[in-house]
Amino acid sequence: MSDPLDKATSKAPATLGEGCLSRYDPDDLSPEDGTEFPGAAELWQQLQPEPGEEA
Template sequence: MNDPRDRGTAVAPPIIGSGCTQRYDLEAMAPEAGTSFPEARRFWLRLQAEAQEDAGLAKPDASQ
């Protein structure tokens, strides 16, 4: 087990390409590296629904 007093470190995944085509190597990403976000879709959909509700409340009501 690691020493709990050690500082945490994060390392970016390997990068492939260069310039405008530079991107993370998707093959190198794995859940063990902390790149698995199983709840991300649900969270994103919830944020979008809340934003739509807020936008709906902010619109002036034409019936008044």
């Protein structure tokens, strides 16, 4: 079995903050990093409970 870490990318995006406040720098992200999600708004709407319905 091959090592899954061998397929890891060599360049991770830059991060901002430290510890639990650490996050990727939006200015360093690109489409190759998976930043595009054209169906995000539609998925969000599908996952929201109907008014009067409990989550």
